[in-house]
Amino acid sequence: MEGIKVSFENEPYRDPDFIINHKAPFNAEPKPDVLVQSFITPTEKFYVRNHAPVPDICPTAYTLKIDGLVGQPLTLSLNDIKTKFEKVTITAHLQCAGNRRTAMSEYKKVKGVGWGIASLSNATWGGCRLRDVLLHAKIFSKESGANHAVFWGLDFGCPEDNGKPYGSSITVEKAMDIDGDVLLAYEMNGETINRDHGFPLRVVAPGIIGARSVKWLDKITISPHESESFFQRRDYKIFHNGVDWNNVEKYWDKTPSLQELSIQSAICVPAPNSALYLPFTITGYATSGGGRKIERVDVSLDGGETWDYAELLGEDKGVCTKYWGWTLFRYTITKLPQLEGKDSTKIKLVCRAWDLSSNTQPKDVKDIWNLRGVMNNCWHTVDVTILNQNKKSNL
């Protein structure tokens, strides 16, 4: 393919502080305490989820193809994308459906790249609306079968899909929703998008799982059907817990493909098994799908027996009509009655979020366990030891 090199020998530079979950293809997340240091995640700290080598695309040779159920198939240069369509900037988080998979695997082994609690990040994205491009291509009506916008990347070499590039789809309803804010993005955090995040052009489909925001976008086909990619039809589905590797084939078709993200939150500070003096502050993130506002984050100091409301920070929908960005939260603990007279006490911190639809997180990973380890959004628990400052100074 002209102007494109695909090889693991040609990977971009990465932040040395990343937690690397898989080297090739590269999959990495920032340390949790780094993740919540700012509302906008710096580009070099933004989690990276690749399925193949990062293509090295010559921007002047690059074209985007649009075909399928459209009246006017298009081939657009990067310059066309930048000049023919209105530029829009949105703030949105992206989150891998595999976020918190490692914790699911700890309950019972699942298959997939292990992720901690930081395979999500929040950025600003600049580009044109997918809607505008599809209108330009004279997209057919739903009655004519225009149901899905099918994306293919240029990252040839996905091992799960026999070396094909990564592919995925979203509904035309989402693609064409004036408030859906699906972008073809060429900027990230005010700069040209970098190679790891999809240079020169990627989909940013806010409010739905990161897997649908295809990077290094090669082609968009408007189709009556979902993408036929492995990643749409076989992966990124929540199978019920009776599905295993012996019977999964029976369930591929009857289990829906994931689209919107569910309600999620996690405690990023303090780290598990920390030893801390009072006062200390819990900091974390909360997110929901579909642009639904986070209404509340509850924090518990006793494993979920009693709760209090955390303070919500960084609620910001910017110019968007919906809440695509994440919400950071904090909660400060100044006293702990059970510490009195003791050297230390162990406590179990828990958080759970609620969105404007009163959806909240399930308690136990057991109840949402699934073969592929996706959408682990159970209560997030962090065990810490609180040390008695007075006792220490008495020594």
Place this chain on the structure above:
Amino acid sequence: MEGIKVSFENEPYRDPDFIINHKAPFNAEPKPDVLVQSFITPTEKFYVRNHAPVPDICPTAYTLKIDGLVGQPLTLSLNDIKTKFEKVTITAHLQCAGNRRTAMSEYKKVKGVGWGIASLSNATWGGCRLRDVLLHAKIFSKESGANHAVFWGLDFGCPEDNGKPYGSSITVEKAMDIDGDVLLAYEMNGETINRDHGFPLRVVAPGIIGARSVKWLDKITISPHESESFFQRRDYKIFHNGVDWNNVEKYWDKTPSLQELSIQSAICVPAPNSALYLPFTITGYATSGGGRKIERVDVSLDGGETWDYAELLGEDKGVCTKYWGWTLFRYTITKLPQLEGKDSTKIKLVCRAWDLSSNTQPKDVKDIWNLRGVMNNCWHTVDVTILNQNKKSNL
């Protein structure tokens, strides 16, 4: 008030088969097996949630007032409503935020009308779009503070609110959303709406708690603030479980008012503690808020240890872009290995739904218990005894 009589002596006729949870004001639900007999609930079976005596309104004297942050305050007759604005018909379920409150109270006492699992129903509604009326009234922009559509009913005499009529509000964002489908309804199931359901005019705000769909609509005020009614500011909120009647005042303002419904499902057939022969069929309903499609209902025969997918029936969004109606489901059990050689066996049936946002129901009522007993959407469990047909014929 001219043309309106308010007295418990003048209540309408009701179905004698209703389960009455409170007599005056009248609060009643159908029997669960009756509830799921059809996709559209017959009007006389539709649950009734009143807060005061049912007003007896003379339709020719009736007017709807629109004021507040609008360029053109309006007073509209019923005839104006019916003739000046396009008539729209939608299918939508309404659900009381107190649905399944009795089960919450069984865990730990809450305050409020006790409801079983049937304080929801599904109907077609005919009327005009609230959006069209507000555009006609030249509603101000959000920048001018037009944030909430505040509704007042004509049901004077709500005891909780010092004899004021029932009041509530929704966001202007929901009211004006072209896909939000908020109606001022004068028809229900193809007939003139009856007194118990709001004659001559009510709000139908699909996808959000029933409490916002104000009946016997007197006035709409466009305001920077939510309704000041008791039912907006103090009731219909999920307080965390540390809030009790001694400290609730501290939490009124910092706990958000409920709007969108959360994910919900329940088994309506068989009834709890039934004794059944194989094969038998479980039937129930599943709903979600915000018009989100029900993607999956899981059924368990062992208290939630293992699951299978139920068959979904009656998914029908009609002319709407969103799924406001409920989804009925069924699951047939033809064999039960543990019954072999025994006279009978006790099993625990459970259901839980998932919506397109991968939100699912919490397992335990304990974890979502709240002082007012709202939004109980925990897994629904039904204990039944399965009898061995073969054993019986052997006797």
